[in-house]
Amino acid sequence: MGGRQDDVTATSGLQIPLIRSLDPPRKPSRNRFSSLCAIMASMSSVLLGYDIGVMSGAAIYIQQDFEISDVQVEILVGIINLYATIGAAAAGRTSDWIGRRYTMVLSAGFFFVGAILMGFAPNYPLLMSGRFVAGIGIGYASLIASVYTAEVSPASSRGSLSSFPEFFLNVGILLGYVSNYAFSKFPLQLGWRFMLGIGLFPSLFLAAIVIFVMPESPRWLVMQGRLGEAKQVLNTTSDSIGESLQRLADIKKVVGIPASCDDDVVEVPKQSTHGGGVWKELFLHPTPAVRHVLITAVGVHFFLEATGMNAVVLYSPRIFEKAGIASSDHKLLATVAVGVTKTVFILVATVLFDRVGRRPLILTSVGGMIISLVTLGIGLTIIERSHEEGTWVVGLCVGMVLADVAFFSMGMGPMGFVSSEIFPLKLRAQGVSVGMVVNNAVGSVVSMTFLSLYHAITIGGAFLLYAGVATVGWVFFYVVFPETRGRNLEEVEGLFGNLLWKFSTKKDDNTDVENS
Numbered sequence: 001m002g003g004r005q006d007d008v009t010a011t012s013g014l015q016i017p018l019i020r021s022l023d024p025p026r027k028p029s030r031n032r033f034s035s036l037c038a039i040m041a042s043m044s045s046v047l048l049g050y051d052i053g054v055m056s057g058a059a060i061y062i063q064q065d066f067e068i069s070d071v072q073v074e075i076l077v078g079i080i081n082l083y084a085t086i087g088a089a090a091a092g093r094t095s096d097w098i099g100r101r102y103t104m105v106l107s108a109g110f111f112f113v114g115a116i117l118m119g120f121a122p123n124y125p126l127l128m129s130g131r132f133v134a135g136i137g138i139g140y141a142s143l144i145a146s147v148y149t150a151e152v153s154p155a156s157s158r159g160s161l162s163s164f165p166e167f168f169l170n171v172g173i174l175l176g177y178v179s180n181y182a183f184s185k186f187p188l189q190l191g192w193r194f195m196l197g198i199g200l201f202p203s204l205f206l207a208a209i210v211i212f213v214m215p216e217s218p219r220w221l222v223m224q225g226r227l228g229e230a231k232q233v234l235n236t237t238s239d240s241i242g243e244s245l246q247r248l249a250d251i252k253k254v255v256g257i258p259a260s261c262d263d264d265v266v267e268v269p270k271q272s273t274h275g276g277g278v279w280k281e282l283f284l285h286p287t288p289a290v291r292h293v294l295i296t297a298v299g300v301h302f303f304l305e306a307t308g309m310n311a312v313v314l315y316s317p318r319i320f321e322k323a324g325i326a327s328s329d330h331k332l333l334a335t336v337a338v339g340v341t342k343t344v345f346i347l348v349a350t351v352l353f354d355r356v357g358r359r360p361l362i363l364t365s366v367g368g369m370i371i372s373l374v375t376l377g378i379g380l381t382i383i384e385r386s387h388e389e390g391t392w393v394v395g396l397c398v399g400m401v402l403a404d405v406a407f408f409s410m411g412m413g414p415m416g417f418v419s420s421e422i423f424p425l426k427l428r429a430q431g432v433s434v435g436m437v438v439n440n441a442v443g444s445v446v447s448m449t450f451l452s453l454y455h456a457i458t459i460g461g462a463f464l465l466y467a468g469v470a471t472v473g474w475v476f477f478y479v480v481f482p483e484t485r486g487r488n489l490e491e492v493e494g495l496f497g498n499l500l501w502k503f504s505t506k507k508d509d510n511t512d513v514e515n516s
Contacts, residue, residue, distance in 0.1 A: 033236045034152055034154055034157070034238070035161060037148075037152045037214055037237060038161035038162075038164050039164055039168075040210070040214050041144070041145050041149050041152070041164075041214065042149060042165040042167065042168045043205075043206050044104050044107055044108070044165075044168075045141065045145050045165040045168040045169040046169070046171055046175070046206070047107070047108070047134075047137060047138055047141050047172065047203060048084075048141060048172060049168065049169035049172020049175070050172035050173070050176045050179075050202060051080060051134060051138060051172075051176070052169075052173050052176065053172060053173035053174065053175065053176020053179075053313070054176030054177075054180060054195045055076075055077050055080070055196075055314065056077075056313065056315065056316055056317060056335060057177065057179075057181070057317060057335065058180065058192040058195040059076060059077050059314075060317065061184075061191055062127070062192050064188060065188055066123065066127075068124060070452075071451075071452070072124065073451065074450070074451050074452065075128075076128065076131065077314050077315075077448070078314070078443075078446070078447025078448030078449075078450075079128070079131060079447075079448065080444075080447075081135070081440040081443035081444035081447055082135070082440065082441070082444035083132050083134075083138075083139070084136070084138045084436075084440040085437050085441050085444070086135070086136055087110070087135065087138060087141075087143075088139035088143050088433050088436035088437050088439070088440055089139070089437050090136075090139075090140070090433075091103060091107075091143040091144060091429075091436070092143060092431075092433030092434075093429075093430065093433075094106065094140070095143070095429045096220075096223070096429050096430070099216050100148040100151070100216060100217040100220055101148075101214055101217075103140060104140075104141070104144050104145075104148070104206065104207075104210045104214075105207050105210050105211060106137075106140055107137045107138070107139075107140030107144060108203040108206045108207040109137070109203070109207065110134065111134050111141070111199065111200075111202075111203040112137075112200050112203040112204060113134075113137075114130050114132075114136075115134060115196065115197055115198075115199040115200035115203065116130075117129055117130030117133060117134075118130035118131065118134065118197065118199075119193045119194070119196050121193075130196075134199075137203070139436065142436050142439070142440070143433050143436045145165040145168075146162065146165055146417035146420040146432060147217075147428060147429055147432050148217050149161055149162050149164060149417070149420075150162050150420040150421045150428075151218065151219040151220070151428070152215075152218065152237050154237065154238050154239045154243060155243075155487060156239055158421060160349075160351065160354050162414070162417055162420065162421060163346065163349045163350045163353055163414035164350070164417075166346050166409070166414035166416070166417055167343070167347065167350060167414070169413075170339065170342040170413075173339050173342060173343075174336070174340060174343050176195075176339075177332070177335050177336045177339040178339075179194075179195050180195060180332055180335070181332045183195050184328070215233045215236070215237075216233065217233075218230040218233040218237070219251050221233065222248070222252060222255050222268075223268060223426070224268065225257075225265055225267055225268040226265060227248075227252075227261070227262075227263060227264055227265065228263075228264030228265065229264075230248065231248060234247050254426065255268060278426065278427055278430050279430065282430065282431060282434065288496075289494070289496040290424070292480070292496040293422050293423055294431065295480065296480050296481060296496070297419050297423065297432070297434070298435060299476050299477075300419045300481075301435040301436065301438040301439035302439075303412070303469065303472075303473035303476065303477075304412055304415070305442035305443040305446055306469045307369060307373070307412070307466050307469050307473060308446060308463065308466030309405070309408050309412075310443050310446045310447045311447065311450040312338070312401060312405060313338065313342075314447055315450055315451070316334070316335045316338050316401065317331045317335055318451075319380075319397075320335065320398065320401075322383070322384070322454075323379075323380060323383060323394050323398060323401075324383055324391075324393075324394040324397075325394070325398075334398060337402060338401065338405055341405050341406050341409070342406075342408070342409045342413075343409075345406040346413065348409075348410045349361060349410045349411055349413075349414045350414075354485060357483050358415065358481070358484055358485060359483045361411035362415050362477050363477055363478060364407075364410070364411060365407050365410055365411025365412040365413075365415075366407075366411070366412055366477060368407030368410075369407045369408055370470045370474065372400045373404060373463050373466050373467035374464065374467045375400045376401060376404065376460075377460045377462075378460065378464075379393050379396045379397040379400060379460070380458075381460030381464075382460075383397065416435070416439060419435065420432045420435075422484060450462065482495040482496065
């Protein structure tokens with residue numbers, strides 16, 4: 001007994017540390033600086049959101065001022081997405097060339113010039129030229145916000161942080177709606193100019209914070225061989241030093257830098273990070289994993305726009321008018337409610353992306369949209385055929401518009417930005433640009449055809465058509481979309497290539513990771 005007591009006494013100094021070491025590890029606290037960087041980068045989405053929101057109301061007054069047709073209104077409203085396609089196509093190469101930060105500054109500069117041109121446009125052609133310049137900036141901003149946020153975020157919070165661009169896009173839409181309402185009392189020729197011209201202030205603010213506050217993406221720095229700077233950024237944006245070292249090792253491995261290399265500056269072959277080789281790996285000789293990634297990303301962006309959200313956001317005053325709301329003030333206030341709903345429900349996605357996961361959220365989101373769109377289409381058809389106003393159907397239609405944007409914002413909308421995480425590092429910028437090109441091209445088709453579509457098949461028929469597209473989208477996501485929650489960016493690629501592509505040859509499978 002005495003010996004045992006002596007043993008306890010002798011080891012008593014070690015007992016507390018030993019017991020504490022057996023406690024379950026505490027989850028590291030979220031890195032605040034990475035959250036700040038994600039917020040600042042995501043603010044570039046305010047530019048796109050503001051343009052979408054403000055044009056929904058400004059188009060009404062522009063049509064009266066310039067006496068243009070519905071077709072010209074469709075072109076004016078929707079062509080921004082077509083112009084943004086040009087910016088998105090160029091943004092991938094540009095961000096690999098000059099870096100993520102300065103690409104954001106470039107996008108803000110384009111939008112600044114575009115806002116001035118639109119605000120002072122004396123006629124329709126010059127207004128369209130302002131739309132062109134602003135559209136290029138929006139294309140740049142839509143790509144770089146998602147790429148930068150994904151690359152700067154730690155794995156523990158990448159899902160929620162990557163949804164921030166969608167949140168700020170919705171903030172921009174809401175600001176645009178508020179601007180419509182605020183300036184609607186101004187004289188006709190002055191009100192819409194203020195609505196459009198005031199957009200220069202967000203672009204100035206964005207350029208200032210990017211230049212003076214934000215660091216460069218650590219993954220871009222490693223691709224340039226600037227390891228010393230990359231280490232500093234990773235140390236400040238990771239949840240722990242251990243995670244910072246692991247992230248650096250993973251990036252070095254993908255770029256092709258030896259793990260033992262610890263120099264601050266090293267030589268990296270430029271052809272391995274951007275240029276023609278990237279396009280060959282994406283389109284000409286993709287591995288099964290890259291092919292699966294590309295199809296998934298293109299599908300996300302296609303269904304994000306093809307389900308008609310641009311029509312709801314851009315033409316909400318007309319939709320509410322068709323639903324039986326006659327007062328201009330009431331239509332604009334209902335439109336503001338759309339903006340508020342979109343902004344509030346994106347916060348749901350921000351909280352749940354890293355808790356529930358990407359796959360459950362997007363399936364729930366698209367499923368809810370299908371129900372909302374079908375009900376809205378039926379309700380609008382009833383109103384159009386019965387010519388009754390002030391009935392329960394009006395309230396149902398307004399409620400379904402809000403439900404549609406709510407379900408969209410809690411999964412489908414932010415997934416367009418979160419999907420940047422699925423591309424391998426050296427393919428990411430230009431891969432995301434492919435997705436954004438699809439996004440903007442489909443968005444421009446939806447925006448530029450909605451008025452003609454509902455004249456051709458009725459407004460109820462248009463939303464039933466969007467519901468059909470959403471149904472196809474739900475099946476697509478169920479089949480091809482894997483869960484990526486909690487994975488480092490360098491690990492995500494391993495989840496692809498094993499769902500639809502099991503028929504691929506063994507030779508392709510053996511070279512999967514090496515080639516991508």
